[in-house]
Amino acid sequence: MAAFRRRLHIAAIVKRLIGLAVLAFAAIALLVGLLSYQFWPADLLTFAWSYVLATGLAILILTLWTRRPVLIAIAVAGIAISAWPIYALPTATEASGPTNLKIVTANLFVENARPPAEFVAFLRSENPDIVVLQETTGAWQDAIVTSGLFPYESSRILPARDHMKVFSRRPILSETSLTPTSVKGRRLKQPLRLTIDTGARPLVLYAIHPDTPRTLRQWHDRNDYLALTADSIRNDPKTSDIIVAGDWNTPLWSPYFRNFLRDSALVSTARTLLPAITRFSLRLRSYLFIGAPIDHVTVSPGVALRSWRTGPEFGSNHLPVLVELEIGR
Numbered sequence: 558m559a560a561f562r563r564r565l566h567i568a569a570i571v572k573r574l575i576g577l578a579v580l581a582f583a584a585i586a587l588l589v590g591l592l593s594y595q596f597w598p599a600d601l602l603t604f605a606w607s608y609v610l611a612t613g614l615a616i617l618i619l620t621l622w623t624r625r626p627v628l629i630a631i632a633v634a635g636i637a638i639s640a641w642p643i644y645a646l647p648t649a650t651e652a653s654g655p656t657n658l659k660i661v662t663a664n665l666f667v668e669n670a671r672p673p674a675e676f677v678a679f680l681r682s683e684n685p686d687i688v689v690l691q692e693t694t695g696a697w698q699d700a701i702v703t704s705g706l707f708p709y710e711s712s713r714i715l716p717a718r719d720h721m722k723v724f725s726r727r728p729i730l731s732e733t734s735l736t737p738t739s740v741k742g743r744r745l746k747q748p749l750r751l752t753i754d755t756g757a758r759p760l761v762l763y764a765i766h767p768d769t770p771r772t773l774r775q776w777h778d779r780n781d782y783l784a785l786t787a788d789s790i791r792n793d794p795k796t797s798d799i800i801v802a803g804d805w806n807t808p809l810w811s812p813y814f815r816n817f818l819r820d821s822a823l824v825s826t827a828r829t830l831l832p833a834i835t836r837f838s839l840r841l842r843s844y845l846f847i848g849a850p851i852d853h854v855t856v857s858p859g860v861a862l863r864s865w866r867t868g869p870e871f872g873s874n875h876l877p878v879l880v881e882l883e884i885g886r
Contacts, residue, residue: 572623572625575616575619575620575622575623575628576623576625576628578616578619579616579620579628579631579632579635580631582609582612582613582616582632582635583631583632583634583635583638585602585609586609586613586635586636586638586639587635587638589602589603589606589609590638590639590641590642593811593812594812594813594816597770597773597776600770600776600811600812600813601770601776603642603808603810603811604808604849604851605849606639606808606810607831607832607834607849607850608847609639610636610639610640610831611831613632613635613636613639614636616632616635617629617632617633617636620632642809642810642812642815643809643810643827643832645815646809646814646815646818646824646825646827647818647824647825648824648825648826648827648828648862649824649825649826649856649858649860649861649862649882650858650861650862651861651862651863652861652862652863652881652882652883653861653883654861654883655883656863656864656881656882656883657755657882657883657884657885658686658687658755658760658881658882658883658884659683659684659685659686659687659879659880659881659882660685660686660687660688660689660800660802660854660879660880660882661680661683661685661687661688661689661868661877661878661879662688662689662690662691662802662803662804662852662854662877662878662880663676663688663689663690663691663852663868663871663873663875663876663877663878664690664691664692664766664804664836664852664873664874664875665690665691665692665693665694665697665873666692666872666873666874666875667692667694667720669697669871669872669873670872671871671872672700673696673697673700673701674700675871675872676697676700676871676872677700677701677704677706679868679869679871679877680701680704680706681704681706683868683879684706685726685879686725686726686727687723687724687725687726687727687753687762687802688701688707688722688723688724688725689721689722689723689762689764689802689803690721690722690723690724691720691721691764691766691803691804692720692766692804692873693715693720693721693722694715694720695715698713698715698722701724706724706726707724707725707726708725708726709724709725709726709727709728709729710722710723710724710725710729711723711724711729711732711749711751711764712732717734718734718747718749719746719747719749719766720766721749721764721765721766721803723749723751723762723764725753727753727754727755727756727760728753728754729751729752729753729754730751730752730753730754731750731751731752732749732750732751733749733750733751734747734748734749734750735747735748735749735750735785735786735789737781737782737785745778745781745782746766746767746768746778746782748763748764748765748782748785748786748789749763749764749765750762750763750789751763751764755798755884755885756885757884757885758796758797758798758859758884758885759794759796759797759798760797760798760799760800760884761790761793761794761797761798761799761800762799762800762801762802763786763789763790763799763800763801763802763803764802764803765782765783765786765801765802765803765804765805766803766804766806767779767782767783767805767806767807768782768806769806770806779806779807779813780813783805783807783813783816783817784816784817784820786801786817786821787816787817787820787821788820790821790822790823791820791821791822797857798856798857798859798860798884798885799821799823799856799857799860800854800855800856800857800860800882801821801823801853801854801855801856802853802854802855802878802880803852803853804836804851804852804875805851805852805853806851807851807853808849808850808851809825809827809832809850809853814853817855818855821855822857822858823855823856823857823858824855824856824857824858825853825855826853826854826855826856826862826865826880826882827850827853827865828862828865832850833850833866833867833876834846834847834848834849834850834867834876835848835849835850835851835852835867835875835876835878836848836849836850836851836852836874836875836876837874837875837876838874839874852875852876852878853878854878854880856882859884860882860883860884861882861883862880862881862882862883863881863882863883864879864880864881865878865879865880865881866878866879867879
């Protein structure tokens with residue numbers, strides 16, 4: 558009898574703990590949803606949001622064991638609040654015709670210790686039409702130039718382009734850095750706008766790499782960078798296909814990613830509630846593959862999507878993202 562009472566007591570404690578976990582999860586989901594636009598720490602939590610959502614699903618499973626309808630309802634509500642920001646994103650339509658543009662975007666990682674040959678072999682295998690790179694060094698630029706894979710390229714003066722680099726099989730007709738509002742005493746990063754001849758409709762490509770929001774100032778700089786890019790897109794010809802690619806330092810769950818899509822009228826090429834990790838921890842890679850989806854490709858509504866996938870590791874703390882598109886429809 559005493560053992561039975563002890564089990565009942567333990568079960569009651571476990572149910573209380575599950576109840577507290579449900580309430581904590583729902584509260585975090587609600588507060589981040591409400592405050593992440595106004596407050597930097599709340600927006601930072603969106604970098605780990607896939608893990609928050611996975612934790613919520615685990616809590617829901619435990620809550621089903623309690624058979625308490627109110628707790629179950631709260632857990633479901635928390636999951637719905639957590640998933641809604643990405644579920645509600647406008648996404649590219651599925652391609653009905655043949656793929657006629659493949660894009661690779663990759664952050665090469667300025668401290669990458671591996672030789673460029675591995676990445677060049679990946680490009681040779683995938684045969685993309687356009688490659689958008691971030692944190693490009695002279696050695697990596699020279700290796701890709703020497704490969705002869707791409708007859709056209711953006712400026713070789715990497716510091717002037719914030720170490721972003723674009724290689725293309727299609728002619729690059731123009732290349733311009735967008736000029737942000739100056740801030741006294743420091744240089745702000747600049748999005749890169751290119752026009753590319755596809756033989757059909759004009760293609761406007763934006764290569765971007767805003768600051769990572771490690772500090773409050775960098776958070777504001779990143780948000781201003783995205784707003785500047787969206788403002789430029791609004792002034793682009795409506796007859797153009799538009800693509801934005803790069804390391805956004807902005808997860809899909811961030812309100813600033815949603816705001817960018819709203820303000821630019823572009824759509825996302827990522828379609829899943831739990832998108833693939835593109836930026837991960839090299840320090841923990843031997844034990845855990847943890848990170849965030851912050852490398853994106855967005856397109857104008859007239860561009861259709863055939864596929865989205867990540868490429869292999871090549872020494873960077875980012876995975877390359879490959880997107881196959883149908884343009885000029």
